Amino acid sequence: MSLPTRPTPTSTDPGAAAEARSGPERDHGGPDILCEDLVRIYSTDGVEVQALQGLNLRVDPGDVVALVGASGSGKSTLLNILSGLDKPTGGRALVSGVDLLSMTRQQRISYQRHVVGFVWQQTSRNLLPYLTAAENIALPLVISNRKHRQDRVDELLEVLDIADCRDRRPTQMSGGQQQRTAIAVALSNDPSVLLADEPTGELDDAMSAEVLEAMRDASTRLGVTVLIVTHDPTIADHVQRTVQIRDGRTSTEVLRHTEVDEHGREHLVAREFTVIDRAGRMQLPSGYVNQLDLRDRVRLELESDHVGVWPDEHSLARRGETDGDGDGRPANDIPPPGDAHPGDTHPPEEGSQHG
Numbered sequence: 216m217s218l219p220t221r222p223t224p225t226s227t228d229p230g231a232a233a234e235a236r237s238g239p240e241r242d243h244g245g246p247d248i249l250c251e252d253l254v255r256i257y258s259t260d261g262v263e264v265q266a267l268q269g270l271n272l273r274v275d276p277g278d279v280v281a282l283v284g285a286s287g288s289g290k291s292t293l294l295n296i297l298s299g300l301d302k303p304t305g306g307r308a309l310v311s312g313v314d315l316l317s318m319t320r321q322q323r324i325s326y327q328r329h330v331v332g333f334v335w336q337q338t339s340r341n342l343l344p345y346l347t348a349a350e351n352i353a354l355p356l357v358i359s360n361r362k363h364r365q366d367r368v369d370e371l372l373e374v375l376d377i378a379d380c381r382d383r384r385p386t387q388m389s390g391g392q393q394q395r396t397a398i399a400v401a402l403s404n405d406p407s408v409l410l411a412d413e414p415t416g417e418l419d420d421a422m423s424a425e426v427l428e429a430m431r432d433a434s435t436r437l438g439v440t441v442l443i444v445t446h447d448p449t450i451a452d453h454v455q456r457t458v459q460i461r462d463g464r465t466s467t468e469v470l471r472h473t474e475v476d477e478h479g480r481e482h483l484v485a486r487e488f489t490v491i492d493r494a495g496r497m498q499l500p501s502g503y504v505n506q507l508d509l510r511d512r513v514r515l516e517l518e519s520d521h522v523g524v525w526p527d528e529h530s531l532a533r534r535g536e537t538d539g540d541g542d543g544r545p546a547n548d549i550p551p552p553g554d555a556h557p558g559d560t561h562p563p564e565e566g567s568q569h570g
């Protein structure tokens with residue numbers, strides 16, 4: 216699997232591409248998605264729910280990233296903010312250089328038309344049932360009064376591999392074809408960011424793979440940045456980066472890349488990282504916390520290339536869990552700093568598999 220870089224979009228219609236940039240500035244020179252200490256508090260009948268609790272996320276142009284997390288962790292809240300449907304309570308959110316906290320109503324319309332595209336889980340929400348695939352794709356172009364519409368429709372039918380569905384209505388297509396058409400609709404106005412909420416939630420494994428590959432392909436060929444919220448367990452086969460969201464914050468990330476061994480065989484290597492915020496805060500994986508019975512406070516030791524995290528020996532002793540040899544270490548023989556140590560903040564290797 217090779218990491219896609221943002222290419223020059225292969226639009227057959229340079230006039231149309233320039234026209235799309237009549238919205239907010241696209242070549243902003245920074246990440247396509249930047250969230251810093253993002254907070255969203257819902258207040259209902261005097262009860263407050265902190266759906267996002269200082270979330271940090273950076274997605275660079277052309278990246279394809281999956282966002283995973285338990286129900287209620289804040290994924291939809293984040294997507295609603297990034298798509299311009301909802302406003303954060305605090306923090307900072309920039310998409311393609313557009314500040315989502317200070318947008319006017321007019322800028323919001325332009326933002327939703329030109330900067331972000333959206334794909335929902337339910338195909339019925341993405342496509343108009345009485346229009347063909349080509350007509351559905353052309354509709355956003357008509358609304359934004361774009362010229363050279365036919366060229367753009369042809370290009371998207373080809374990129375999403377749905378040319379044979381051109382004159383078919385949604386009921387005459389498979390679920391996978393409908394979602395690929397939905398991606399084409401979302402990309403029609405040449406947005407820089409594509410957001411997808413469970414795009415494979417109603418599909419079987421084969422169709423899910425088709426749709427996820429179509430998004431990756433569209434990203435590579437059109438230079439679009441993609442953020443996919445998903446519970447799809449096969450997502451790891453299709454994206455290089457998976458970000459885990461927990462309690463309204465990004466907690467861990469898995470990055471994947473291909474390595475070639477001495478026999479010339481390709482291996483997909485996945486590494487898990489813990490997210491650290493700008494203030495230096497991070498969350499230890501619960502497996503580590505449980506294994507070392509870390510509670511209340513821990514001791515940190517700075518080594519030349521990593522930081523060791525140690526249980527507080529006093530509180531362990533109080534709990535009668537040291538081995539009594541005076542070194543304050545528990546009976547389960549935690550190695551000293553410098554040795555391989557599950558509490559070290561060295562990122563653990565998730566494992567590797569044949570590519």
Ligand SMILES: Nc1ncnc2c1ncn2[C@@H]1O[C@H](COP(=O)(O)OP(=O)(O)OP(=O)(O)O)[C@@H](O)[C@H]1O
Binds near residue numbers: 257
């Ligand atoms: N409009 C709202 N009013 C009040 N609370 C809300 C609202 N929307 C979401 N929440 C709460 O905010 C938290 C995050 O919800 P969110 O829908 O973002 O989670 P999620 O990760 O998308 O979950 P799921 O995977 O089930 O869709 C939850 O506690 C939820 O109950």
